[in-house]
Amino acid sequence: MSQQRTRTRTNKKKLKIIPLGGLHEIGKNLTVVEYGEDILLIDCGMAFPENDMFGVDVVIPDFTYLRENSHKIKGLIITHAHEDHIGAVPFLVRHFNVPIYGTKLALGFIKLKLKEHKLEARLNEIQPGELIRIGCFKIEAIHTTHSVADSLAYAITTPVGVIFHTGDFKIDLTPIDGATIDFSRVSQIGDDGVLLLMSDSTNSMRKGYSVSERSVAVSLENIFQKNDKRIIIATFSSNVHRVQSIINIAAKNGRKVAFSGRSMENMVKLATELGYMTIPAGCQIDISQVRKYKDKELCILTTGSQGEPMSALSRMAFGEHKQISIKPGDCVILSSSPIPGNELTIDRVLNSLLEKGAEVIYSEIADVHASGHACQEELKIIQTMLKPKFFMPVHGEFKHLMAHAELARQLGMPDSHILIAENGSVVELTKDKARVLPETVTVGEIMVDGLGVGDVGAVVLNERRGLAEAGVITVTVVYDSATNELIAGPEMHTRGFTYMKEYGEFLSGSKEAARKALEKAGRDGVTSIPELRAICKNAVRKYVSDTLQRYPVVLPIVMKI
Numbered sequence: 208m209s210q211q212r213t214r215t216r217t218n219k220k221k222l223k224i225i226p227l228g229g230l231h232e233i234g235k236n237l238t239v240v241e242y243g244e245d246i247l248l249i250d251c252g253m254a255f256p257e258n259d260m261f262g263v264d265v266v267i268p269d270f271t272y273l274r275e276n277s278h279k280i281k282g283l284i285i286t287h288a289h290e291d292h293i294g295a296v297p298f299l300v301r302h303f304n305v306p307i308y309g310t311k312l313a314l315g316f317i318k319l320k321l322k323e324h325k326l327e328a329r330l331n332e333i334q335p336g337e338l339i340r341i342g343c344f345k346i347e348a349i350h351t352t353h354s355v356a357d358s359l360a361y362a363i364t365t366p367v368g369v370i371f372h373t374g375d376f377k378i379d380l381t382p383i384d385g386a387t388i389d390f391s392r393v394s395q396i397g398d399d400g401v402l403l404l405m406s407d408s409t410n411s412m413r414k415g416y417s418v419s420e421r422s423v424a425v426s427l428e429n430i431f432q433k434n435d436k437r438i439i440i441a442t443f444s445s446n447v448h449r450v451q452s453i454i455n456i457a458a459k460n461g462r463k464v465a466f467s468g469r470s471m472e473n474m475v476k477l478a479t480e481l482g483y484m485t486i487p488a489g490c491q492i493d494i495s496q497v498r499k500y501k502d503k504e505l506c507i508l509t510t511g512s513q514g515e516p517m518s519a520l521s522r523m524a525f526g527e528h529k530q531i532s533i534k535p536g537d538c539v540i541l542s543s544s545p546i547p548g549n550e551l552t553i554d555r556v557l558n559s560l561l562e563k564g565a566e567v568i569y570s571e572i573a574d575v576h577a578s579g580h581a582c583q584e585e586l587k588i589i590q591t592m593l594k595p596k597f598f599m600p601v602h603g604e605f606k607h608l609m610a611h612a613e614l615a616r617q618l619g620m621p622d623s624h625i626l627i628a629e630n631g632s633v634v635e636l637t638k639d640k641a642r643v644l645p646e647t648v649t650v651g652e653i654m655v656d657g658l659g660v661g662d663v664g665a666v667v668l669n670e671r672r673g674l675a676e677a678g679v680i681t682v683t684v685v686y687d688s689a690t691n692e693l694i695a696g697p698e699m700h701t702r703g704f705t706y707m708k709e710y711g712e713f714l715s716g717s718k719e720a721a722r723k724a725l726e727k728a729g730r731d732g733v734t735s736i737p738e739l740r741a742i743c744k745n746a747v748r749k750y751v752s753d754t755l756q757r758y759p760v761v762l763p764i765v766m767k768i
């Protein structure tokens with residue numbers, strides 16, 4: 208008993224790292240750093256739904272642990288402006304009045320989101336190199352390079368030691384804005400001693416070094432120079448530097464730039480307002496003006512590099528864009544790489560562009576894209592500079608975490624110092640010990656479908672899957688409330704069956720099955736609506752499964768008038 212109490216007391220003095228998202232996945236990053244009565248949050252991102260999550264717009268982390276410990280939450284620090292790091296901020300702000308810290312650009316994107324959700328939050332701008340104090344934590348922001356401007360790593364001084372979180376990063380020695388990682392500071396922090404390194408694992412399976420953003424600019428410039436076609440480039444709108452270099456190249460080669468797609472237009476507006484982007488005078492034209500210019504005078508920058516069906520590039524490819532229709536002789540550049548899972552939609556767009564006679568250039572045939580994440584050699588450099596005592600790979604699927612762990616092993620880190628955690632794990636640290644506790648906290652995927660947060664659960668999702676795969680049948684019957692006699696129906700409507708040859712037969716057969724079951728229920732004296740609904744539903748389901756071996760969603764509607 209006394210031993211137990213002692214253990215509880217010392218537990219309080221241990222530092223806990225609890226990932227609530229971002230491990231065994233790429234998406235919805237959210238990490239809890241907890242010591243005693245203080246919780247610091249790092250990032251609050253969303254994930255995109257899997258293909259079989261019908262009607263789900265975004266997926267956010269489960270906030271249960273935060274709700275249970277809401278009094279401890281002292282602040283949220285943001286590493287950078289990507290959706291997998293800031294996408295769930297509005298959903299967090301709705302429940303917790305937490306101060307948020309980030310660079311001007313990250314906060315700019317967050318502000319836009321909050322405005323869409325009609326929310327406000329306490330936003331605190333920080334500069335790289337700045338020191339802030341949140342609860343018992345002393346936090347230093349360190350400039351890094353990534354595929355969005357103004358990305359940060361954090362060195363967090365806790366009562367048990369320094370934790371270094373890289374955020375998403377690559378080592379780009381020739382970034383577009385000239386600002387490289389603050390190496391001298393990173394190595395100083397390493398010399399002073401790092402207890403734990405948490406590092407980006409996205410590209411831990413890729414050998415060598417990532418390509419510099421500057422060399423993408425060089426390939427793009429080559430394409431512009433030998434071309435008098437109309438150039439249409441799709442890229443991630445958040446990649447401020449990529450968009451900036453395309454604008455510069457276009458201006459240099461005597462082309463006007465027009466932007467298409469809401470997120471692209473929003474980003475350009477925000478980034479120019481905040482001073483992250485400059486558009487040479489007279490270079491930008493409105494998309495409605497493109498007709499006034501010759502093909503060789505135009506560069507159109509658009510969203511849709513992932514083949515998103517509603518995006519501007521998709522609409523162009525399928526002839527649904529108001530101003531731009533693809534014609535033979537257009538040059539379309541996909542300055543991106545497919546996010547796993549998007550290959551099919553991208554192929555559809557690509558095929559349609561080719562069918563319309565466009566030349567299409569993408570990352571497999573030219574260096575028109577560079578990843579924003581460090582490859583193996585870069586990961587080794589950061590680890591070597593920081594010389595952490597313990598190492599925890601983050602931001603990656605399981606295979607990425609394991610590959611990253613292997614790199615640490617190669618650099619001489621003992622196995623017992625490598626912490627492979629999953630969402631919900633509690634990693635406990637003291638000055639000289641670290642371990643992943645056997646117990647976990649509640650984690651999960653909360654699905655947001657535009658109407659509500661978290662009301663799409665497994666049941667709803669299964670139903671939606673059922674609707675998509677097996678079809679839906681509604682059965683309507685009307686009873687006389689005084690006599691309990693069936694006075695109309697069963698009336699049936701279906702979705703997903705009409706292609707069948709024997710549709711008429713199927714319809715009358717299932718109606719007959721429902722009628723028989725309801726007549727029997729009548730004889731048995733069943734009069735309650737829920738019971739009649741169940742009887743109706745079961746009869747139709749049985750008929751369909753017996754005749755078609757299909758299991759559609761059956762919606763019985765029983766009315767009494």
Ligand SMILES: [Zn+2]
Pocket residue numbers: 287289353354375579
């Ligand atoms: Zn990122």
Ligand SMILES: [Zn+2]
Pocket residue numbers: 289291292375602
């Ligand atoms: Zn990320």
